[in-house]
Amino acid sequence: MTPARIWLRRNLFRTRFDSAVTVAVGLLVAYTLFRLVRFVLVTGRWEVVRVNLKLLLVGRYPNVHLPRVAVALVVAAAVGGVVAGMVRRHQAAAGTAEHRSQGLGRRAAGLLGRFWPVLVGIGLLLGLSGTAGPWLTAVGFIGAAVAGRIAGEHLPARLDPLLILVALATPFGLVAYVADGAGWEDWGGVLLNVFLALASMVLCFPLGVLAALGRRSTLPIVRGLSTIYIELLRGMPLFVLLLMANVALGFFVPPDLSPGKVVRAIVVFTLFTGAYLAEIVRGGLQSLPPGQEEAAKALGMSPVSTTFLIVLPQALRNVIPAQVGQLISLFKDTTLAGAAMGLFDLLDVGQVITRQGDFAGQRLTPEAYAFVALLFWLGSYTMSRESQRIERKLGVGER
Amino acid sequence: MIATRTSRPPLWRDVRVLKWAFQLAVLVAAVALVYVLVINVNRNSERLNIPTDFGYLDNPSQFPIPDSDFRQTQPVRDAVGQGLINTVRVSVAGMVLATILGTLVGVARLSTNWLVRSAATAFVETIRNIPLLLIVIFSYGSLAITTFPRIDEAWEPGGVAILSNRGVYVPALEEAPPFLGVVAVALLAAWAVSRWRREVADRTGTPSHGGLLATATAAAVLIAGWFAVGAAFDVPVLEGRIASGGLRISPELFAIGFALVIYTASHIAEIVRGSIQAVASGQGEAAWALALSPIHRLRDVILPQAFRIAIPPLGNQYLNLTKNSTLGAVVSYYELAQVTSISVGNGAPAVPAYLLTLGIFLVLSLVISALVNVANRRAAVVTR
Numbered sequence: 001m002t003p004a005r006i007w008l009r010r011n012l013f014r015t016r017f018d019s020a021v022t023v024a025v026g027l028l029v030a031y032t033l034f035r036l037v038r039f040v041l042v043t044g045r046w047e048v049v050r051v052n053l054k055l056l057l058v059g060r061y062p063n064v065h066l067p068r069v070a071v072a073l074v075v076a077a078a079v080g081g082v083v084a085g086m087v088r089r090h091q092a093a094a095g096t097a098e099h100r101s102q103g104l105g106r107r108a109a110g111l112l113g114r115f116w117p118v119l120v121g122i123g124l125l126l127g128l129s130g131t132a133g134p135w136l137t138a139v140g141f142i143g144a145a146v147a148g149r150i151a152g153e154h155l156p157a158r159l160d161p162l163l164i165l166v167a168l169a170t171p172f173g174l175v176a177y178v179a180d181g182a183g184w185e186d187w188g189g190v191l192l193n194v195f196l197a198l199a200s201m202v203l204c205f206p207l208g209v210l211a212a213l214g215r216r217s218t219l220p221i222v223r224g225l226s227t228i229y230i231e232l233l234r235g236m237p238l239f240v241l242l243l244m245a246n247v248a249l250g251f252f253v254p255p256d257l258s259p260g261k262v263v264r265a266i267v268v269f270t271l272f273t274g275a276y277l278a279e280i281v282r283g284g285l286q287s288l289p290p291g292q293e294e295a296a297k298a299l300g301m302s303p304v305s306t307t308f309l310i311v312l313p314q315a316l317r318n319v320i321p322a323q324v325g326q327l328i329s330l331f332k333d334t335t336l337a338g339a340a341m342g343l344f345d346l347l348d349v350g351q352v353i354t355r356q357g358d359f360a361g362q363r364l365t366p367e368a369y370a371f372v373a374l375l376f377w378l379g380s381y382t383m384s385r386e387s388q389r390i391e392r393k394l395g396v397g398e399r
Numbered sequence: 400m401i402a403t404r405t406s407r408p409p410l411w412r413d414v415r416v417l418k419w420a421f422q423l424a425v426l427v428a429a430v431a432l433v434y435v436l437v438i439n440v441n442r443n444s445e446r447l448n449i450p451t452d453f454g455y456l457d458n459p460s461q462f463p464i465p466d467s468d469f470r471q472t473q474p475v476r477d478a479v480g481q482g483l484i485n486t487v488r489v490s491v492a493g494m495v496l497a498t499i500l501g502t503l504v505g506v507a508r509l510s511t512n513w514l515v516r517s518a519a520t521a522f523v524e525t526i527r528n529i530p531l532l533l534i535v536i537f538s539y540g541s542l543a544i545t546t547f548p549r550i551d552e553a554w555e556p557g558g559v560a561i562l563s564n565r566g567v568y569v570p571a572l573e574e575a576p577p578f579l580g581v582v583a584v585a586l587l588a589a590w591a592v593s594r595w596r597r598e599v600a601d602r603t604g605t606p607s608h609g610g611l612l613a614t615a616t617a618a619a620v621l622i623a624g625w626f627a628v629g630a631a632f633d634v635p636v637l638e639g640r641i642a643s644g645g646l647r648i649s650p651e652l653f654a655i656g657f658a659l660v661i662y663t664a665s666h667i668a669e670i671v672r673g674s675i676q677a678v679a680s681g682q683g684e685a686a687w688a689l690a691l692s693p694i695h696r697l698r699d700v701i702l703p704q705a706f707r708i709a710i711p712p713l714g715n716q717y718l719n720l721t722k723n724s725t726l727g728a729v730v731s732y733y734e735l736a737q738v739t740s741i742s743v744g745n746g747a748p749a750v751p752a753y754l755l756t757l758g759i760f761l762v763l764s765l766v767i768s769a770l771v772n773v774a775n776r777r778a779a780v781v782t783r
Contacts (some may be wrong), residue, residue, distance in 0.1 A: 010511075011511070011512065011513035011514075012512060012513055012514060014512070018511075018512055021512060021515060022512060022514050022515075024512050025512075025515055025518055027519075029514065029518055087770070112627075146590045215671060218423070219418055219422050220422070221422040221423075221426050222421075222422060222425055225425065225426070225429055225593050227535045232761070233719075234653055234764070235737070235756045235760060235761040235764035235765065236722070236760055236764075237504075237722035237723070237725040237757075237760055238722070239723075239725040239726055239736060240725055240735075240736050240739070240753065240756055240757060240759070240760065241730070243728075243736060243740055243753065243754035244749070244757070245751045247743060247753075248750045249748040250443070250752050250754055251439065251440045251443045251444065252436045252439050252747070253654060254439060254442075255443065255446070303438060328528070332529070332530040332531070332623055333530070335532045335533060336528040336532055336726075339438060339532055339726075347530065347532060347533055347536070351536070363545060365537075365540050365541045365545075366537075366541050369533060369536070369540075369541060372533060373529045373533055374531065376528065376529055376530055377525065377528045377529055377714075380527075380528035380529075381524065384528065
């Protein structure tokens with residue numbers, strides 16, 4: 001038998017029952033694919049997405065300030081590239097880097113396999129947009145990422161502390177720069193979802209780590225309070241918390257300090273995700289063998305430096321995949337802010353555009369929802385693939 | 400002789416004192432935070448002339464709840480009760496269906512059939528990476544009320560169910576309570592038979608045929624009971640534009656239920672797959688070596704051990720599903736969140752109303768966790 005026939009025998013027609021299943025599932029899959037392809041290429045009326053592309057991406061962010069968003073994207077790509085290059089240099093120095101004996105073609109194929117969802121997303125947006133701005137941004141984005149990666153690998157090691165400082169300060173600088181054009185209460189679309197997710201993640205990280213340490217503390221009051229916080233927030237639905245923040249958060253603060261909607265949403269996401277993150281970090285803390293802490297004690301390290309130099313770095317590294325999983329959840333959950341608080345997030349824009357102007361009453365919701373779903377899917381899928389890659393690299397669970 | 404110091408260190412360097420001082424400071428800070436929040440609520444409510452107690456529960460609700468006996472003259476208290484019933488209804492049905500679908504897809508992901516494996520993977524990776532809210536809105540706006548046909552052209556698959564944009568009608572059991580008793584008796588009998596066969600098999604080493612005999616027993620009891628009680632299916636009938644009989648599932652309930660089931664199933668599938676793969680590979684190989692059939696290998700060796708691993712994460716999924724059922728509010732399914740936000744819109748004070756809802760969910764979460772813990776303890780390996 002030819003290899004192809006052996007493959008077919010082994011994977012599709014092993015037994016008579018197997019063959020029947022193959023035919024039945026095959027028909028179902030073929031029909032689904034046929035409907036899907038027909039929808040994308042033939043019946044789908046994508047004009048509604050094309051016309052409202054800017055609304056979907058940045059909401060009502062003023063047109064004159066759009067270059068700020070482009071600049072922010074390019075800078076973020078450059079800094080991300082430099083950090084990636086730096087990490088690579090450290091791995092090379094420590095001898096833990098993967099072998100690079102493969103040729104350029106192999107490497108390109110590997111990169112394509114890793115980042116094809118991002119490239120698909122960029123291609124799609126470029127195909128839909130009719131102006132030069134997105135093209136310039138895309139070229140700048142990819143160019144900056146590649147240049148940053150190469151630069152990061154070849155920069156001298158003594159610049160590293162400076163680079164880390166710059167990398168940590170960049171998100172704050174970029175948010176301030178983009179918010180200078182229009183305050184974040186006026187942001188919308190993808191920009192708002194990404195901002196909500198990143199801001200909440202940055203804020204909930206110290207909260208989650210502190211709560212996890214508190215829950216494992218030997219001090220009964222600290223342990224009790226941390227446990228109460230974690231269990232309370234984990235037992236409550238995020239959607240109801242957001243609804244409550246929308247109408248009742250104003251009651252908990254003095255009237256002149258009442259925050260805007262975006263800040264309210266970030267407060268809720270931070271408190272909620274902090275509780276989940278605390279449980280993840282606690283898992284990481286428990287996975288450490290007690291010998292690590294005992295050895296640090298034997299060396300005469302103080303409890304504080306033991307925690308921050310010995311325990312936390314290892315514990316957090318062990319649970320990177322779970323943390324990325326939480327970030328993905330948070331990214332998807334930012335859509336709730338639109339429904340609960342009336343924020344103009346991506347999903348909300350997707351609903352609004354089918355009801356306005358010429359598109360009203362034309363039943364264009366499948367097109368709009370499909371586009372919104374695709375954007376979320378591209379982001380979440382890329383993140384989960386990258387986290388699996390990190391997991392494999394760290395060899396978690398294999399030692 | 401060397402003088403040893405037995406006196407305690409000064410207070411500000413005594414570890415025990417420092418520990419308690421630190422805890423006291425944390426406690427004071429926490430109490431102060433709660434105190435400030437309460438003071439603010441009281442002050443703001445007084446300024447706006449809004450009550451902070453639960454007296455609103457006795458006021459008339461001023462809104463009806465579709466698909467229930469609840470009328471707008473009844474107090475808010477009863478509306479919350481009906482909301483709780485609706486939340487529990489969609490959550491429990493969702494748990495059962497999501498577990499079945501998730502287990503099927505999880506096992507399919509490990510199939511030797513390439514097509515089945517790929518289709519299951521595609522399903523999981525697609526649904527898992529899309530926001531649940533989007534699935535809910537899509538199930539409602541694009542499926543339940545626009546793709547399903549109008550009532551006068553409704554689909555009637557097999558003549559036993561009706562699918563339309565006014566709701567889905569499925570057959571319901573007439574005389575349900577007595578027949579449910581028969582079902583309980585059948586299950587008990589099946590359990591007793593399988594236990595007896597297992598005991599015989601353990602003692603004599605002959606094949607037990609427990610599953611077969613238990614199924615036969617249950618079927619016999621069910622058929623006998625069916626005629627004894629005189630139960631029948633109430634099949635929905637469509638006459639012109641009016642459907643009667645059967646059990647009606649409103650488009651809202653269908654949308655939130657369908658979305659919850661496929662979303663949670665995609666997560667459960669991953670749990671099932673991970674648990675099966677986590678069973679030590681030597682167990683399956685030992686089963687091969689003992690020449691157990693593939694079915695026995697899966698049923699008696701691998702699945703019981705995989706189930707043990709899967710219980711805690713499954714419990715988490717059930718918790719998430721219950722909390723996610725609040726998204727029903729987005730499609731106007733009257734569960735707790737929707738009832739609360741409508742009440743608040745009708746003048747109920749926001750802070751107590753939402754605190755009550757959060758409290759109810761806290762209790763629901765505790766109940767589910769307690770049940771999962773019981774299951775977990777019973778399934779755990781007994782060690783020293």
